[in-house]
Amino acid sequence: MADSSNPLEWVEYAKGDFQYACMGVETYPRGAAYMFAQSGEKYLKAVLLHLGLMVPFTHDTLTLLGLIPQSPPKGTLEWSAAALIARVAMPTRYPGDVDQPTPEEARALERAARESNFHSSLDPHSM
Numbered sequence: 001m002a003d004s005s006n007p008l009e010w011v012e013y014a015k016g017d018f019q020y021a022c023m024g025v026e027t028y029p030r031g032a033a034y035m036f037a038q039s040g041e042k043y044l045k046a047v048l049l050h051l052g053l054m055v056p057f058t059h060d061t062l063t064l065l066g067l068i069p070q071s072p073p074k075g076t077l078e079w080s081a082a083a084l085i086a087r088v089a090m091p092t093r094y095p096g097d098v099d100q101p102t103p104e105e106a107r108a109l110e111r112a113a114r115e116s117n118f119h120s121s122l123d124p125h126s127m
Helices: 007-024 029-050 061-066 077-092 103-115
Strands: none
Touching: 007 029, 007 103, 029 061, 029 077, 029 103, 061 077, 077 103
């Protein structure tokens, strides 16, 4: 059975979600956006666990980022990536919620994740 308090397990799931999202950017932008959000959320929760902090039951990447001591301030790439996920990906979880993300928005999520190192915020070998 998996240990949900082990940050390395969260990192492995986040990596898989990120790779899966990258495969669907052009063909399935809504699914890709959702998986980028899942990846970012899991990485942030891994960081919280690694720091010995409590992980709340939330999907809000901005809330999770704000719980990390010395988290990146508003306007940084990391904050912008979390904000983009919160704005574009999470509201599209269910039909009829909002307009679905376009391939351009899914590519923006991928760029934000790559440029901010959001997808590799934890090095499993350093734990």
